[in-house]
Amino acid sequence: MSKLPDGFLWGGAVAAHQFEGGWQADGKGISIADVMTVGDNKTERQITDGVQPGQNYPNHDAIDFYGHYKADVKLFAELGLKCFRTSIAWTRIFPNGDEDEPNEAGLQFYDNLFDELHKYGIEPVITLSHFEMPYHLVTEYGGWRSRKMIDFFTKFATVVFKRYRNKVKYWMTFNEINNQSGMLNKWSLFTNSGLLAKPGEDIERTMYQASHYETVASALAVQIGHKINPDFQIGAMFSIGPAYPLTPDPRNMMKSERAMQASQWYADVQCKGKYPAWLTKYFERKGYDLDITLADLDVLKAGTVDYIGFSYYASHVVQAVPDEAEDYMTRDAKTDVPNPTLKASEWGWMIDPVGLRYALNWFSDRYDLPLFIVENGLGAFDKVEGGQIHDDYRISYLREHIKQMELAVNVDGVNLMGYTPWGFIDLVSAGTGQMDKRYGMIYVDKNDAGTGTMKRMKKDSFAWYHKVIETNGADL
Numbered sequence: 001m002s003k004l005p006d007g008f009l010w011g012g013a014v015a016a017h018q019f020e021g022g023w024q025a026d027g028k029g030i031s032i033a034d035v036m037t038v039g040d041n042k043t044e045r046q047i048t049d050g051v052q053p054g055q056n057y058p059n060h061d062a063i064d065f066y067g068h069y070k071a072d073v074k075l076f077a078e079l080g081l082k083c084f085r086t087s088i089a090w091t092r093i094f095p096n097g098d099e100d101e102p103n104e105a106g107l108q109f110y111d112n113l114f115d116e117l118h119k120y121g122i123e124p125v126i127t128l129s130h131f132e133m134p135y136h137l138v139t140e141y142g143g144w145r146s147r148k149m150i151d152f153f154t155k156f157a158t159v160v161f162k163r164y165r166n167k168v169k170y171w172m173t174f175n176e177i178n179n180q181s182g183m184l185n186k187w188s189l190f191t192n193s194g195l196l197a198k199p200g201e202d203i204e205r206t207m208y209q210a211s212h213y214e215t216v217a218s219a220l221a222v223q224i225g226h227k228i229n230p231d232f233q234i235g236a237m238f239s240i241g242p243a244y245p246l247t248p249d250p251r252n253m254m255k256s257e258r259a260m261q262a263s264q265w266y267a268d269v270q271c272k273g274k275y276p277a278w279l280t281k282y283f284e285r286k287g288y289d290l291d292i293t294l295a296d297l298d299v300l301k302a303g304t305v306d307y308i309g310f311s312y313y314a315s316h317v318v319q320a321v322p323d324e325a326e327d328y329m330t331r332d333a334k335t336d337v338p339n340p341t342l343k344a345s346e347w348g349w350m351i352d353p354v355g356l357r358y359a360l361n362w363f364s365d366r367y368d369l370p371l372f373i374v375e376n377g378l379g380a381f382d383k384v385e386g387g388q389i390h391d392d393y394r395i396s397y398l399r400e401h402i403k404q405m406e407l408a409v410n411v412d413g414v415n416l417m418g419y420t421p422w423g424f425i426d427l428v429s430a431g432t433g434q435m436d437k438r439y440g441m442i443y444v445d446k447n448d449a450g451t452g453t454m455k456r457m458k459k460d461s462f463a464w465y466h467k468v469i470e471t472n473g474a475d476l
């Protein structure tokens with residue numbers, strides 16, 4: 001197998017709310033993740049009205065990285081990580097989101113964490129907002145449906161950019177900003193934008209408005225960050241699940257194209273600095289008179305990102321239905337069908353390594369920017385047998401995806417900065433709130449009920465990934 005370029009950023013990815021715990025430590029405020037209960041692959045997580053007694057909120061304690069960070073970072077160094085992707089919990093810095101002054105204890109925690117990482121030569125890769133805005137901004141302002149959010153976010157970004165200007169070089173603004181468009185489900189609207197639908201509200205319109213404010217906030221953050229430190233690399237972050245046409249019927253191809261456009265238009269705005277024509281037409285047809293000012297459009301142009309970070313887990317299949325609308329926008333159980341050529345994970349996610357190569361080519365061709373795979377992995381049940389965890393299924397998933405990634409670099413010429421598998425230390429699932437949906441190479445003894453010793457153990461994939469990093473991807 002071929003190798004990757006020197007300096008390739010092999011790493012691992014997590015997000016603050018899914019692994020830090022310490023939900024009230026040192027002045028932290030309540031985040032939107034703190035009002036989401038546990039679920040499983042059949043039961044949805046509930047969003048409660050504030051923190052309610054008697055509920056199981058898995059993110060409150062998570063795996064208590066907050067209390068274990070020194071020992072954990074040592075283990076990350078042993079794994080051989082060159083970089084570590086996490087997010088800054090907005091609520092540690094601005095507990096309610098609309099304060100004038102930041103919380104010093106929260107800022108100090110990330111100083112300590114970044115110092116600890118640098119001690120071992122691990123480069124931090126930081127997402128500013130990963131599904132964890134202050135809950136107070138939802139109850140007081142309605143989340144990102146309010147333009148005021150732009151100021152709250154840019155203030156937060158300015159504070160952390162200044163504070164960590166010599167400790168962090170790689171940043172991303174909003175995690176998987178595009179989830180809200182593709183699925184239009186309750187969970188994505190809440191985790192992306194803090195949106196809770198009001199009775200009678202056209203939530204699709206609100207989603208487009210919120211998304212617009214977020215892209216403006218992101219573009220402002222890019223400009224502010226570059227002024228604070230011109231060496232900053234500030235990226236966008238999208239989820240991509242290629243939508244393949246079910247058959248060669250041209251209508252299915254059109255369906256596939258529109259499905260990709262509808263979920264990836266954020267990349268046009270954040271990478272090219274402008275709205276795509278088809279979406280402007282869609283707004284007109286729907287009568288969506290959105291608050292998009294000329295000044296906003298200038299901000300978008302001036303604040304394009306330096307690179308594309310993206311997550312890839314699975315692909316999808318779509319088909320046009322007999323009564324398909326002219327705009328091909330509808331997505332439902334009739335248009336989204338299983339892929340007969342692939343197997344699925346235990347959570348129903350299609351396992352498709354070639355789809356990763358396709359995604360890399362897709363972004364590379366359209367945006368001609370450096371790419372960074374900042375999430376990829378297999379959520380699975382693990383068994384502890386005599387103190388060991390033999391996760392050959394996870395090794396096989398990662399190996400096949402890395403092979404395709406290497407083909408994209410060495411055969412297709414994609415400019416790829418790095419690869420950070422998701423949840424390399426077990427953590428709370430964002431979608432289901434489970435601990436038992438595990439992605440890690442490091443096992444954490446905690447289960448869905450919230451009990452366990454929190455002990456960390458190396459799975460078989462730990463030694464395997466260590467070797468992959470050591471050989472720069474040559475020995476898979």
Ligand code: BG6
Binds near residue numbers: 175379432
């Ligand atoms: C991405 C998110 O959607 O996928 C992560 O950025 C999330 O936060 C990951 O954890 C895997 O999804 P899940 O639902 O299995 O945790």
